[in-house]
């Protein structure tokens with residue numbers, strides 16, 4: 001062992017093994033310190049402000065879009081024809097799909113195939129016999145069974161559009177949670193007059 005190196009030796013010794021005082025380079029220590037300091041504002045920014053993933057930002061845009069769209073639909077009636085009509089409105093249904101993904105998918109899965117909540121894509125329903133019943137279930141929930149009441153979250157118009165979206169899930173059955181409740185008749189056909197008289201979105205562009 002050469003002499004100059006001995007100056008770096010620490011003065012303890014274990015079983016003949018001695019240790020150098022070998023500090024980390026300054027650049028390394030300051031880089032490490034910088035990452036520690038940056039993490040606080042970064043966490044605040046990411047969770048508290050704009051720092052969303054691209055996926056989140058996309059979903060936020062869809063949600064904003066859905067809300068703007070709802071502002072344009074005005075007050076919708078929770079009747080059969082209105083629900084059936086909006087089931088065919090691709091723009092409204094795309095907006096509701098993002099709402100469903102954000103608020104309902106934890107229990108019903110994004111494709112509606114069921115998890116904690118029942119499969120919404122099959123023909124068996126627990127609380128629904130007519131398509132317009134869906135509005136009430138979403139509004140009031142089934143608190144005893146774990147279905148949240150959404151009346152405070154969604155406006156009446158949103159409830160109608162969400163009911164239309166849920167009803168539309170049944171048109172694309174997905175193998176998921178086993179059927180619960182009773183098998184019900186298919187949704188009725190949309191009366192042609194209702195379609196002709198009042199589908200704002202379907203005809204808006206052709207005028």
Ligand code: HEC
Pocket residue numbers: 100103104105106107108116117118120124125126127128134137138142145146147148150162166180181
């Ligand atoms: C916390 C879990 C949970 C969330 C979140 C949730 N649901 Fe449910 N949902 C349930 C459960 C559980 C049931 C079954 C209720 C019962 O057994 O009567 C249910 C039932 C339903 C039904 C009736 C199904 C039937 O067969 O009668 C509809 C419609 C429905 N949910 C729509 C929605 C929509 C729309 C959302 C989002 C806005 C939503 N749910 C969010 C748990 C949830």
